[in-house]
Amino acid sequence: MKSANVNQRLTLLVMRDAQHAVKQIHLSKHLLMAIPAVAVLSLSGLVVAMQAHSSQVVSQLEQQVSVETLKNRQVQLTLSNREQSMERLQNEIINLSSQAKTMKLKMDTVDELEQQLKEFINKHNTTRVSGKASSQSINDSEHVGGEYIAVHDSDMLDLAKETKDDFQEMRKLLDEMQLKVPNTLEQAQETQIQISGTPTIWPTVSKVMTSSFGYRTDPFTGRAAFHAGIDIAGDEGGPVYAAGSGIVVTTEESGARGRYIIIEHPNGLQTWYMHLSRIEVSVGDSVDKGSKIARLGSTGRSTGPHLHFQVVKDDKPVNPLPYVK
Ligand SMILES: [Zn+2]
Structure with a gap:
């Protein structure tokens, strides 16, 4: 090629x-x-x-x-965002549910306290009785642990429903308490007034009783006479205390009683304080149990410095010793 x-x-x-x-x-x-x-x-x-x-x-x-x-x-x-959101939501439901449980326990406790208050009132206040029993024991477990068990959506729904029920129950409890508690508190205050109003305090520093309540030989006449209170010997000018809280209704002076005070207490009770050297309260004053109201003396029909202390119940003198022993 x-x-x-x-x-x-x-x-x-x-x-x-x-x-x-x-x-x-x-x-x-x-x-x-x-x-x-x-x-x-x-x-x-x-x-x-x-x-x-x-x-x-x-x-x-x-x-x-x-x-x-x-x-x-x-x-x-x-x-993963969605998973995180779901997890957050689940945790929130769990938190909410545990909050609801804690709150319910606390409310049960308050309810029980209210019940105890009522029992206290019923015990100390004979004039009013009311209330129905409802008590639940509290079991607060601080220590937690146990195996991990995964949570399913249906469990979460159950928990959410349970929590809703708990909240509804709490709302009911709150409504009931709102009605009951003020009434109970009022009763408690009344009971407190009764307790502090009842004469229980020995009215002088000295405890030397020279004459008791009842029939005795009158120190002036030597004849049998009724002694409506007790005589407590003491130092001239020593403090005289209110045996219970109440209202001063009388501050006067008479030949027999000398300078004297009458205090009115709840339940038809009065306390009388006689032969005072000085009166330190006025009619209408509200006095606390144990507060100083006068100075001890020997005014009126008296042989020496002493306090004649008398308790009057429904206008009749009664033995003061069961009150102030
Ligand atoms: Zn006397």
């Missing part, structure tokens, strides 16, 4: 078949050398183009992959 000229030119003979004439193509040697170079150049061009294309494709793919990864991450984030 080809013949060569050793010099600068090369001749290519092209024979197609027997019918066609042989064609001669004259090529210069330089041209012949250029052909492979052109081929190599065009091949490398192709490779470069392919490389460029493939790197473009790769970068596109990479972009797609990174977009997908981002999307996946977002989905994961959203899912």
